[in-house]
Amino acid sequence: MTEAEVLEKYREAGRILAEVRTDAIKTIKVGKKLLDAAESIETLIQQKGGAVAFPTNISVNEEAAHATPSKADASTFGTDLVKLDIGVHIDGYIADTAVTIDLGNNKELVDASNSALERAIEVVRAGVDLAAISEVIEDTITDYGYLPVANLTGHGLERYTQHAPPAIHNRRTQSGAKLKEGQVVAIEPFSSAGNGRVYETGKAEIFSLIKAKPVRSPEARAILKDIDAYKTLPFAKRWLQGRVDLGLKQLETAGIIRAYPVLKDRGFVSQAEDTLIVTNDGSEVITRI
């Protein structure tokens, strides 16, 4: 496939994702079920001809990322600060976007991440040092009186790999690495009213394959068969058939899959994310219509 054909697949993934995001925002309302929101988003992606790149992440309040409802989750939205992070792929070429929906009273915190993303996009072009992007993100967020989350970063995107190099830090860094024309990257500032550091907590609902290996346990084998289609992309426990706790544990212990526990800060967190193609004079934001 030529580079132009690959970029067309990214654009198609981005266009579908932008449409889904617009609809998805309307489903996030006080009293609505998180599980219904997650499932309707994943259905809509497929109806529009895309593949779900990773489980719908719905992280509320102090949660920053990696939360998705379980099959049994009956919880509903309250006056929460909701981060919706969604992805579409076409033949493995991924578009990744996130938006914060404020059902409470957190306007400044939401604005901080949105402004940081806008200002970061303004400095993106081929040849720019990643440190310049990190600096503008940190400065924008701290101007609002919040902290950038230090241990969550933007990233490159590669076929069937959601988090590829380079890491695009949300806090000042010495980089040296420069963006290249045609590179596809996701920029995702997180603003925190807490410590600006997330920690792992709770039971994971999201997993991904590291590398398939032969296993004897029938439970583990059944899961490996079930997740074959996702390749190395993240999948949700609720997407699997039957009782899977034992098999997941065995696969994790054998180093075949990894778990993504929920990441939380000690205060509320907002996020904004878009995926872009780097060009010589700027960028093409593919997750906006």
Ligand code: MN
């Ligand atoms: Mn994302």
Ligand code: MN
């Ligand atoms: Mn991302």
